[in-house]
Amino acid sequence: MSFVNIKKQYLAMGMLVFVLLFLFNNKPAFQCQFSPEMSSYLPPIYGGLPPTYARLAQKADLTRLSQTLSLVKNFHWIVIEDSETKTKLVENLLKESSLKYTHLNVKTHKAKHSHGASGVEQRNAALEWLRGYLETAEDKKGVVYFMDDDNTYSLKVFEEMRKINKVGVWPVGIVGGMRVEMPLVTNGKVTGFNAVWKPFRPFPIDMAGFAINATLFLDHPDAKFSRKVQSGFQESEILKYFTTKEEMEPLADNCTKVYVWHTRTQKPSILNVKKLKHTPVPDDHIEV
Ligand SMILES: *[C@@H]1O[C@H](CO)[C@@H](O)[C@H](O)[C@H]1NC(C)=O
Ligand SMILES: *[C@@H]1O[C@H](CO)[C@@H](O)[C@H](O)[C@H]1NC(C)=O
Numbered sequence: 001m002s003f004v005n006i007k008k009q010y011l012a013m014g015m016l017v018f019v020l021l022f023l024f025n026n027k028p029a030f031q032c033q034f035s036p037e038m039s040s041y042l043p044p045i046y047g048g049l050p051p052t053y054a055r056l057a058q059k060a061d062l063t064r065l066s067q068t069l070s071l072v073k074n075f076h077w078i079v080i081e082d083s084e085t086k087t088k089l090v091e092n093l094l095k096e097s098s099l100k101y102t103h104l105n106v107k108t109h110k111a112k113h114s115h116g117a118s119g120v121e122q123r124n125a126a127l128e129w130l131r132g133y134l135e136t137a138e139d140k141k142g143v144v145y146f147m148d149d150d151n152t153y154s155l156k157v158f159e160e161m162r163k164i165n166k167v168g169v170w171p172v173g174i175v176g177g178m179r180v181e182m183p184l185v186t187n188g189k190v191t192g193f194n195a196v197w198k199p200f201r202p203f204p205i206d207m208a209g210f211a212i213n214a215t216l217f218l219d220h221p222d223a224k225f226s227r228k229v230q231s232g233f234q235e236s237e238i239l240k241y242f243t244t245k246e247e248m249e250p251l252a253d254n255c256t257k258v259y260v261w262h263t264r265t266q267k268p269s270i271l272n273v274k275k276l277k278h279t280p281v282p283d284d285h286i287e288v
Contacts, residue, residue, distance in 0.1 A: 045072065070099055077102070181193075
């Protein structure tokens with residue numbers, strides 16, 4: 001091949017690339033013709049829901065969580081405070097975040113015969129809000145995920161849950177006295193659960209280990225959490241409305257990967273100022 005021929009070929013290729021680039025750059029209408037499913041449609045994730053309550057590490061925990069969530073596409077954060085009124089601390093934190101959020105509050109009324117189940121009233125109020133929202137929403141698709149403000153979430157867990165058809169499950173690290181609590185999967189089906197804490201529960205899994213198709217909450221208007229069940233049974237209580245063990249969809253590579261950890265923030269100990277020899281400068285005006 002002569003030098004001249006090669007140059008011509010390059011020139012032709014270059015022109016072809018140029019023409020193709022020109023065509024694609026100038027035809028946004030062409031891209032819009034794809035149906036949402038075919039292009040980059042992502043069902044929204046409605047996450048949060050469990051209560052956040054006032055405590056010293058609250059702002060630290062919520063800051064860490066909100067910054068993780070700001071990396072999740074099409075995420076709607078539902079924050080529900082266990083208090084009589086919405087607090088300035090949470091309100092400001094939400095306003096300063098770049099997240100799409102809904103801020104609610106419900107105070108827990110300690111019932112005489114309650115089983116110490118936390119977050120029941122709050123989660124149910126959040127589910128009521130969600131139903132009202134979805135009824136009028138154009139896009140009724142989505143995923144509901146019950147979160148804790150001090151858990152650790154990999155971005156991968158959110159990618160996984162968007163694949164859900166009805167109810168998806170995956171392992172949770174460092175929970176229930178185990179390194180990892182997880183559904184057992186055989187031939188792509190959930191056949192059991194590897195759990196040691198109350199293994200007799202209908203679904204011995206943690207709240208962080210599953211998510212539910214949001215549309216299903218409209219199909220099951222009665223689905224809610226209950227104060228009447230003993231501790232550790234809230235997961236089973238809500239899941240019973242939507243799925244059976246056999247129907248669960250094992251995600252995270254057939255439940256072989258850990259993408260969420262049930263980490264706990266240690267309760268901080270603050271010294272009693274009155275007992276100190278050197279009284280520090282007052283710091284009440286600073287939000288921590
Ligand atoms: C949820 O269910 C609805 C209705 O069956 C379906 O259209 C949707 O694709 C499902 N998945 C998600 C993530 O919304
Ligand atoms: C899960 O297991 C099933 C059955 O063995 C297999 O067909 C499927 O590809 C696996 N899924 C993943 C994501 O590894």
